[in-house]
Amino acid sequence: MVSREEALMQMINNEDYEAVCVLLKNKVNINYQNNVGVTPLLCATEKGNYRITKLLLDHGADCNGRGRLTEFHYSMGIPRHERVLEWTPLINAALYGHPDIVKLLIENGADINFRDINGRSALNTALQQSMQKCAEILIRNGAEVTPLEIATAKFTCPHLDIRKLLVERERVKKSETKNRNLSLHPAARCGNREELRELIKKGADINRQDKEGNSALHVALENGKLDCAEFLIKKGADVNIKGKNKSTPLHVAAFLGLTKIIPCLVEQGAIIDAKGDDDITPLHFAVFHSFPLCVKQLLDYGASVNAMFAGGKTALHVAVSKSSDCIELLLKENADIFAKDDLGVCPLELSIELGYDAFRKLIPGNYKILSEDGTTPFHIAAHCCRIDCLQKMIEDGCDVNIKTNCGDTPLHFACKGGVALSAVFHELPEEDSQNVEMLVQAGADIxxxxxxxxxxxxxxxxxxxxxxxxxxxxxxxxxxSQGGDKKQTPLHYAAESGSLTCIKYLVEKGADKLAVNSDSFTALMLAARNNHFSCVKFLLQIDVPLWIP
Structure with missing residues (x-):
């Protein structure tokens, strides 16, 4: 039974374009080599069939794929000591004199200077076979010319002036370099699409960057010239090129809320989570500037909702801090309300700090939502000492004794103090017991x-x-009361952490100064062990003995 690959080779040999089209629509190895080392593309280039060659290239045929040394090569009449090894489609096209196919292969990325085991390149082969047109195309496109090629041309192509072609190639190269240096930026800034078209036609480099690193596409977007931006994208502008602040064109579009151009950028391969300076993504920009339509677009295209930028912040941190309309969109895509930044602050804590309205925007009705460690919004509200939020949650029937995975209740959280948020807002809050009092009155177990x-x-x-x-x-x-794995009293904990204020208060209220933990350590011993000298001094002044007999 004939395989699809063998059938493909047969149809190419028969130059049956329609049959080749049908076979390529099925799963077929387009770079298959038959038992004599020939690939479909080698076969098509030998036949000189331009349409089939182009069709194979369009379907992913390797334009640099090499044939094997086989009996097939002997049939070419090549002497035994010159057996061909690893010929490419370009060498093949030059050998058989197909200039249009030579040009097509070069346009598709063929290695123009590849040489076989005997040192022959496509140009050398074209000259040996007196294929003058193929040789001219190869030279004009940058083929390497050695003394060997010049000597060969004198005998095989006497009418071919290689030196003249080389001079012309240098002239064209200089002209192309000059044209590539033409700047598209002024036309992009002004929105002059026709001028852009003309400059590109003259060879201007579409991805040339200005002194700030921005391409013409960046400039067109920054100035709101969306028709020019779309034109540049269709002409092959790099949609992932990084400009000022490492921003891609998608960053610029998100920064300015240019919703009309975002689909065009993404469809052409724009990286949705591209990172600029400080790891900022387009989504972060869209949220920061409160462009909900833009945010929805980016999320629909798969933007990472919990991606972090400088300081470990997510888009939700930004949305909450700005009380943005984008919060709901982010939550629908499972934005993590418990994601902690580098200071240990999560979006939920930020919302509580901003007051009940901001909190309700983030938690519209589900107080029982849990983090991975079992923390609830009620725990966070108790920790942040936001009385308005705490009061509303108690009124709404929250369980005041609900526990995290570690067994902490909201009252435990209230007793930790709002240290994390004080760091965020650069102020040290005064000690407050309102949250503790409110929880106790609501039935919290002390x-x-x-x-x-x-x-x-x-x-x-x-x-x-x-x-x-x-x-x-x-x-x-x-x-x-004794607690912890070492059975310590509150005085032990205060001495261990070095809190002189707490020690003085507990002593004043009658705490047992001589109580020992499971290691037989007193509060004085723990203070000394942890180098809390002010605490040691105070305890000695009130006649606490160094050792317990």
Whole structure:
């Protein structure tokens, strides 16, 4: 049974264009070699069939694919010591004298200077076979001319003046270089499409970059000349070229909200998540400038909704901080409200800090949404000490004793203090116990322990927070309760973390100064062990002994 590849070779030999078209629509190895080392493209170039050659190239045939040394080559009448090895389609076309195919192969990227094992190039082959037109095309397109080629031409192509062709090639090369240096930028800036057309026709480099690194496509987009931008794209402008600030044309379109041109850029291969300076993507720009239609387009084309730029921020961080209309679009694509930036702040915390309205925009009705570690919006609200958000959530029936995977309740979070957000807003918030008081009044369990065995008062002491501790003691928390894997009291935690204010408050309220943990360490010993000298000094001043007998 004849394979598809064998049938393809047969149809090319028969020069049956329609049959070749049909076969190429099926799964066929277009670079197949038969038992005598011939590929479909080698066969077509030997036949000199321009239409079939072009068809094969359009379907991905390798224009530099090499044939094998086989019995096929003997039939060419080449002497035994000159057996052909690894001839390419270009050498083949030159051998059989098909100038139109030589030109076609060069246009499709054929290696014009490839030489076989005997050192013969396409030009050398054309000269040996007296194929003057093929030789002229090869020379004009930059084929390497050695003394061997010049000597060969004298005998085989006496009418071919190679030196004259070389001079002409240099002249054309200089002219092309001059034309490539023509700038398209002024025409792109002014929106002069006809001038762009003429300049490109003269050979202007469509991707030439100005001193800032911007191409004509960048300039056309920056100036809102969308018809010129579309024209440049259709003419082959690089849609991923990086200009000023490493911005691609898609960055510029997103920055300016140019929704009409984005499909054109993406369809021509624009990288949707291309990164500019600081790893900024087009989506970040569109969100920053609040272009919801542009944001939707980019998301529909597959933009990464949780991609991070400088500082570990996502598009949702940006949208929340600007109270943007893009928030809902991002959430629909599963933007992570718990994604922490380099300061440990997530979009949810930002929204809470901005107040209840911003918070509700981010969480329209699902307070029970969980992060990977089981944290809920209620925990975050308690941590940020936003009383308006906390009050509304309590009124809406949130469980005040809901636990994370680590067993922390909102009360545990309230006792940690809003350290992360204070870093973001460059201010140190005053200690506040309103969130603790509100949670306690709503029924929060002040004795519940997390998986580390720590109750809220231990968390307060560890974080050096007196105001929440005062509220907990007032509500009935045990001042000498033991917690954690080492069975430590609040005084132990305060001494270990070096919080002199907490130590003084606990001592004033009657904390046991001589209590020991499971390692038999007192608060004084822990303070000394951790080099908290001010704490050591205070405890010694109130006659706490260095050692317990």
């Amino acid at each position: 004795h519940t322990q997390n998986v580390l065995g720590m109750s809220p008062i231990h968390v307060c002491a560890k974080n050096g927070l007196v105001a929440p501790m005062r509220a907990l003691l007032k509500a009935g928390a045990e001042i000498n």
